[in-house]
Amino acid sequence: MxxxxxxxxxxxxxxxxxxxxxxxxxxxxxxxxxxxxxxxxxxxxxxxxxxxxxxxxxxxxxxxxxxxxxxxxxxxxxxxxxxxxxxxxxxxxxxxxxxxxxxxxxxxxxxxxxxxxxxxxxxxxxxxxxxxxxxxxxxxxxxxxxxxxxxxxxxxxxxxxxxxxDPGLAIHPPLLYLGYVGFSVTFAYAAAALISGRIDPVWARFVRPWTLVAWIFLTLGIAMGSYWAYYSLGWGGFWFWDPVENASLMPWLAGTALLHSVCVMEKRDALKVWTIFLAVLTFSLSLLGTFLVRSGVLTSVHAFAVDPRRGVFILAILLFFIGGSLALFAWRASALKPGGIFAPVSREGGLVLNNLLLTATCATVVIGTLYPLALQALTGEKITVGPPFFNLCIAPFALVLVLAMPFGPLLAWKRGDLLAVAQRLMAAAVLGLAAAVIFAATRGGPVIAPVGVGLAVWLIVGSFIDLYERSIKRSSGFASALARSRGIPRSVWGANLAHLGFGVTLLGLAATGWGVERVINIKPATTYALGPWQVSFDHVSKQAGPNYRETFTHMTVSDGSGVVAVVRPSIRYFAARQMDKTEAGIKTLDLGQVYISIANEKADGSLDARLYWKPLVSLIWLGALVMAFGGLLSLSDVRLRLGFARRAAPKALKAAG
Amino acid sequence: MGHLRLVCLAMLMCVASLSHAVTPEEVLSNPQQEARARALSSQFRCLVCQNESIDESDASLAKDIRTIIRKDIVAGKSDAEITRFLVARYGDFVLLKPPLDRATLLLWGAPALIVLLAALFMWQARRQQRGEPEAPPLDAAEEAALARLMRPE
Amino acid sequence: MIWSVLFLMTAGALLGVLWPFSRGVADDPARGLASNFYQAQVDAIERDRQAALIDDEDARIARALAARRALADAKSAGDNAVRAGRLRKVTALAVAVLLPALAFGLYARIGTPTMPDDPLAARLAATGDNADANIMIARVEAQLKKHPDDVRGFELLAPIYLRLGRVQEAVAAYRRIITLKGESGPVRADYGEALVAEANGVVTPQALASFDKALKLEPDNAKARYYQGLAAAQSGDKARALSLWRALVASAPPDAGWVDMVKARIAQVSGQQQGPQGGPAGPMAAAVRAMPPAAQLTMIHAMVAKLSDRLQTQGNDPAGWQQLIRSLVVLKENDKARVALANARKALAANQAGWSQVEALAQNLGLKTP
Structure with a gap:
């Protein structure tokens, strides 16, 4: 019952x-x-x-x-x-x-x-x-x-x-859905605003916390999924430009643009068209992602054609909401008159550039993901759009974005002084350049690695400059610096932290260039060099799990002076399904990870193994956590003032006009 | 995310017992040649998987192609020659980075086209915006209305 | 019972909609909002001015714009007067009628109100003969969890597991029997057989050791002798395999059911082909017959699963359903066969002739029509 x-x-x-x-x-x-x-x-x-x-x-x-x-x-x-x-x-x-x-x-x-x-x-x-x-x-x-x-x-x-x-896979979908579906609220707000014709800063103020909530969840969901792939697939890949991953990245890119756009609208009554457009776009992309993942169209266009009921249903929903909101959009175009005007070089102008770059990146991902499907459906020709395409096409956008990011928070509203801001960012530029040169000289590796480190340092230091100038620089001592940093609105802290988090992720990505990989056949009681570490393969043991048998390899990781970690990669054999699953042995050392996975136990007791040293790799996900935390800080600020609990004080009178 | 890879993985695991993508036997003794082989492998897709390069794939077909690549490298063939051979054999589908031709013109042109369109749109928006008056100070009636609005009740 | 619950739920839903209709109209927060929001904006502008993010003149302009917006908002908030009455009454009535109508109408089409819950625990506890084989297995399993030393339970389950293809559980059960009851020829032979099944039909060294032990304890154990021969055949020693098997056939009691199978094996290994005798037909058949029996079983299971999957999507195929149901009954998976029959009925709802064929087959096989 x-x-x-x-x-x-x-x-x-x-x-x-x-x-x-x-x-x-x-x-x-x-x-x-x-x-x-x-x-x-x-x-x-x-x-x-x-x-x-x-x-x-x-x-x-x-x-x-x-x-x-x-x-x-x-x-x-x-x-x-x-x-x-x-x-x-x-x-x-x-x-x-x-x-x-x-x-x-x-x-x-x-x-x-x-x-x-x-x-x-x-x-x-x-x-x-x-x-x-x-x-x-x-x-x-x-x-x-x-x-x-x-x-x-x-x-x-x-x-x-x-x-x-797997616990990672168990939490991942709800987090991702909280992000996807969270953007339904911003969509509903946009549609409601278009219906009522009232599209103004008050509206933006109410949309902002919901955008933040969705964005935080989506950021965490993507990071979680990426870490899950990293530890479960057995060779440490964390992003594949897989359509299913792209499905979550697309709303994230549009949602990030929306987040910035809403702030401008709240403060300056500007970028209305952008904001409404992005609110509609973000949720439409969430729907598109749901369609892609749930219709089976990705597995094969053919399979989709055989049993299209579900896919067509979701597609109809998608078209209904996109079409409906576009129609509303056209109907209310007159209500979307630009409010506050601004010069090209200004905080607003910077955020327009940000929107432009993020939207263009997003569009590239969308087209790269859908193009093979569309081409096959239209002409029957089969092509593949894989990581090399995405890396090549997105790199220029990302480069400009990272270079421009520290400028944004320092630019004044309405009209900014680019030169003055550049001077304030000199420290970040010098440090970034120095980091790139030093790493290139001492570590070598592919060119992209030191360049990436340089950019990451530029971004991280650049994110601190605003906070530094607002607190320490203007203060005489520690106490007044602390008081001043308390006075900085939490949303400013949040924004800078989120930028910093992106820099941290970038640092982790750049360091992958210095990773060490060894694909070898390993024998018990033997030691293998792995980057700065010595990995010795001690022995094998077997154990029965609830519905599998597990073969463990015991390995110890040591530096010059002694043992620093024990790693136990294993293979699980699920007899009922006649399936092997490799469980990588992972140990975090100095923000990097030793990552070992094994396969193919041989008769002589040796095993095929992949040994990795991935320096700074944990920063990729720590950066995402920092970004999410920045979002949370910002959210706490907004929420404090959301209720407008205190009534206006008379002193406001003299502030007016 | 990665669900499809998972399904692919699961299917393959049913067929073949798990072997790592690149196994130690495949690795070439010359590290430069091996590095070339790895870089080249990451440019071709595993034909039976969802979005996996042959460098990452456990499928036996991927292993075959990896072996072909390594043999050819040892035999002194250039990357371009090997790519030509594989495309001739498996079609453009095998390339993770599609070639620029009539069918993919729109794909490769898309990023530039988007930037161009957006720039045009913004230039148009700016032109409309120009000439809009700045806000004059509040007049007396407005000041009075504001004062009424802000008066604590 | 179920209906009263559904009615109560409907009443709850109606309450959620109609209750606010009965309450007074609260003040629209819009008016207070205008002044509060203006204040917040002025504060923010002032902070930006202090952080040198906006100059004094622009701050003045921004404040003026904010003030005009606040005034406009406050004005429009006062505009919408109450226009109550008819619309509300019509809406309330429409909701009160249409909401339950829609809910019950749709549920009547897609729901199964008369069907009770059927949790596994309750089915295991239930007594009576109507329980099917799998429920019996589950019941014995539950019993064994409580009394893990009950060797009879394991003796009952082990062969069933093996036949159902739950090979790993079969291996574990035989191992448990050996621990509880001690070594004996037949158990060692059965254990070896389970190990072979687990290894996809390959007689592994571990399995061979078990058969050797069985023969030490019971020198004429037919199963162990057969698998010794198979091990020889798999390692390429055909001569030894044939001599072992021929000796086995020679010493077999006249009514032994397995003699034909061993003879077929002998014929196969010595290179003489025998005609088809059931089993899969077509190009796959030879390949399947060349496999060891446990692998054949796995193969057949795989083919059945494939057929079943195909019928899930392409259900209008009476011959396919008949093949599936027959295979499942042959595999002694009667409850799966019954599920297949139920699925066939749904899939063939538009194909009455096809369904009657399937139904006839089911009756012949002794399956009750759902």
């Missing part, structure tokens, strides 16, 4: 989503305040029923109710409880339900945390969220229903692919 109640809850959620779309719109367009005022309550109800449905499906997975087809196909009674729970979103139907749950959660969050919004804006935003919910609930119920039943129920489910039983 719980399962069927869950199914019914999902149907009710659809009915509520439709209500959530129509009733508030009737209120705002028909001028009835009470109808508009009902919006939050409906959004929260919809969330409750989606959550009930999700809970029911989770229950079915936990108790191994194989009369539910989704459970039978994706769960196994002997799996650990944690993977029964994460297995709910480890399959198509369940992951779409999670998508909708997160959508409804954001809808409810908008309802709960937007009491200060003008009533009509709030009602329209919630209505737009309802429209999105309607589309996806329809999709789930009609084309991807996780509550279909089997009678008679089989006694055992189909075992989950062991690779999917």
């Amino acid at each position: 719980i399962v069927e109640a869950g199914h019914f809850a999902l149907v009710l959620a659809l009915a509520l989503a439709i209500t959530q779309t129509l009733v508030p719109l009737a209120g705002t367009l028909g001028g009835d305040r009470q109808l508009a005022q009902a919006a939050p309550s409906i959004a929260i109800s919809q969330f409750i029923f989606v959550a009930l449905a999700y809970g029911a499906l989770t229950y079915a997975h936990v108790v191994s109710d194989f009369s539910v087809r989704n459970v039978y196909e994706n769960s196994y009674s002997k799996m650990p409880l944690i993977y029964k729970i994460t297995g709910v979103w480890g399959n198509h139907e369940g992951s779409m339900l999670l998508w909708v749950l997160i959508l409804a959660t954001f809808g409810a969050a908008v309802a709960a945390f937007s009491r200060h919004l003008p009533r009509d804006l709030r009602a329209n935003v919630i209505a737009m969220q309802g429209l999105l919910g309607t589309a996806f609930l329809l999709f789930i119920l009609l084309a991807s229903n996780p509550f279909l039943r089997l009678s008679p129920a089989p006694a055992q489910g189909q075992e989950l692919n062991p690779i999917l039983q």
Whole structure:
């Protein structure tokens, strides 16, 4: 009964989503305040029923109710409880339900945390969220229903692919979805603004925290996925320009541009077209990503053509929302008059350049990802667009972006003095150049590595300059420097930290050029040199896991003076599926990592092994964490002032005009 | 992310027992030649996988191509010759960086085209913006209205 | 029971929509917002001015623009008066009627309200004869978890595991039997066989050692002798394989069911082809027959899985469904066969003639129609 109640809850959620779309719109367009005022309550109800449905499906997975087809196909009674729970979103139907749950959660969050919004804006935003919910609930119920039943129920489910039983993979989709779907809120805000025709700094102020939330989650989700690939694929690759990865990168690029654009709009009433355009674009790209991953079109155009129902459904949703928002866009073009004017060299101008570069990068990724599909569909010709293409095409954009990044926060609004800012950045430039030269002279390696380090140092030092000038430089002693740094708004800290984080990631990327790789056949009781380390392969041991046998190799890593780490890479053999899975042995040393994976145990006791020393590699993900933390700081600032809790003081009078 | 690679990996694992992409037996004894082989391998895709270069792939076909490349390098062939041979055998599909021809003109032109279009759009926007008056100071009526608005209730 | 729950849920949903209708209209925050937001902007401009991010004149302009926006906002916020009445009543009525209608209408089409939950634990606990083989297995497994020294349970499960292709579990079960009960010829032979199955039909050194041990304990164990021959054949020593097998056939009791299989093996190894005798046909057949039996089983399982996958997407194929169901019954996977039958019924919903063929087959095989 719980399962069927869950199914019914999902149907009710659809009915509520439709209500959530129509009733508030009737209120705002028909001028009835009470109808508009009902919006939050409906959004929260919809969330409750989606959550009930999700809970029911989770229950079915936990108790191994194989009369539910989704459970039978994706769960196994002997799996650990944690993977029964994460297995709910480890399959198509369940992951779409999670998508909708997160959508409804954001809808409810908008309802709960937007009491200060003008009533009509709030009602329209919630209505737009309802429209999105309607589309996806329809999709789930009609084309991807996780509550279909089997009678008679089989006694055992189909075992989950062991690779999917991994903690990294378990957390990755929810994080990514929180990012993807988070941008639905900015989309809903944009659509609501276009409907009401009110597109102004107040609107931007309310959009900004939601943009930040989505951006933080998406940043973490991408970093998480990249680290998962790094440790699980056995050779330490972390980014492949795979379409599925690109699907998450595209909204991130557009979302990053949106984040910057919203700030300009809030402060200067400028870049309205950009902001609305980016809000629509970011979420459209999230939808496109969902389409690419969920329709099967990537695996093969042919497979998609054989069973296109789901793909076509998502495609229709995609086209409906993109087309609808473009139509609104055209209709309200007159309301998008530029507000604050600015000179080309100014903070605004810098942010336009930023938007331009990020959008162009994003467009390149989109085209590179879709081109082979489109070409094959149109002409039947098959080509491959892989990492060499993306690296080549994106490098120039990235280069200009990194060079320009430290300038942005130092430029004045309206009209800036490029030369003065350049002088303030002299220290960063000198240090960056020095780092590049020193590394090139001492380390050698491919040219790109010292250049990358130089750029990273430029960016990191450049991010500090603003903070330094605002605090230490103007102060006499430590105490006043501390007081001054406290006085710096958190959003300024956040922005600079996020830039710094990008520099940190860049440093990690650049250092990959100095990585050491050895592909060798290793024998027990032998020592191998690996960059600055000595790796000795001590012995092999075997162990039985719950549903696999594991062969461990015990290795010790030492420097000149003694043992610094023990690494135990292993091979797991899943007999039921006759499948090997390599578990790399990874040890972080001085921000770099020793990374060893093994395969092919030979009769004489030797093994094929790949030994890597990856200097500074952990910075790639630490940088992403710093970026996310910067976002969080910024968010805490915005939230403090979101409620406008304190009433205006009379002193404001003299400040005016 | 990487789900497809995973599926690919899973499928391959079912077929063949796991072997690392490049195995020690394949490695050439001359480090310069080996480095060339690795660099070249990363330019070709594994034909049976999703977006994996043959340098990363465990599939036996990828291994065959890696072996061909290494043999040719030892035999003294140039990178261009090897690439020509592989393209002749497997088509443009094998190249991770598609060649510039009529079918890919739009692909390679896209980044430049986007920048051009955006620059045009912004230049247009600037022209419209020019001549807009700066805001004059608030007049007396406005000041009074503002004072009323800001008065604490 | 289920219906009252569904009605309650519907009532809850309606409450969520209609409850705010009954409440008074709160003040629109827009008016207070205008002044507060203006204040926040003025503060921000002042901070930027102090950080030299904007000069004094531009700061004045920015403040003036912000002030005009605030005034416009405050003005428009006062505009929208209450126009209550008819629209609200019509909406409330429409929601009260249409929301339940839509929910129950759609659910009636896609839901299965009469079907209870069926968690595995409850099915294991349930008594009665209607439980199928897999449930029995699961029940014994649960029993063994509680009493891990119950050797009879393992003796029951081990061969079943092997037949179902759960090879690894079979190996573990035999190993457990040896620990609990001590060495004996038949157990050693069975254990060796499971090891062979695990190695895809290859008689590994470990398996061979087990067969040798079995023969030490029981010199005329037929299974161990057969696999000794197979080990010889796999290592290329055909002569030894043939002599072992021929001796095995010679000493076999007349009613032994496995004699034909060994004879076929002898014929195969000595190079004489025998005609097809069931099993896969076509070009694959020879290859499959050349495989050791455990590998054949794996192969057949793989082919069945492939067929099943194809039918998932291309379901309008009565012959395919018949083949699948027959194969599953041959493999003694009756409950999978029943699932396949249920799937076939759905897939062939538009093909009544095709379905009746499948149904007839199912009746012949003793499967109940769902």
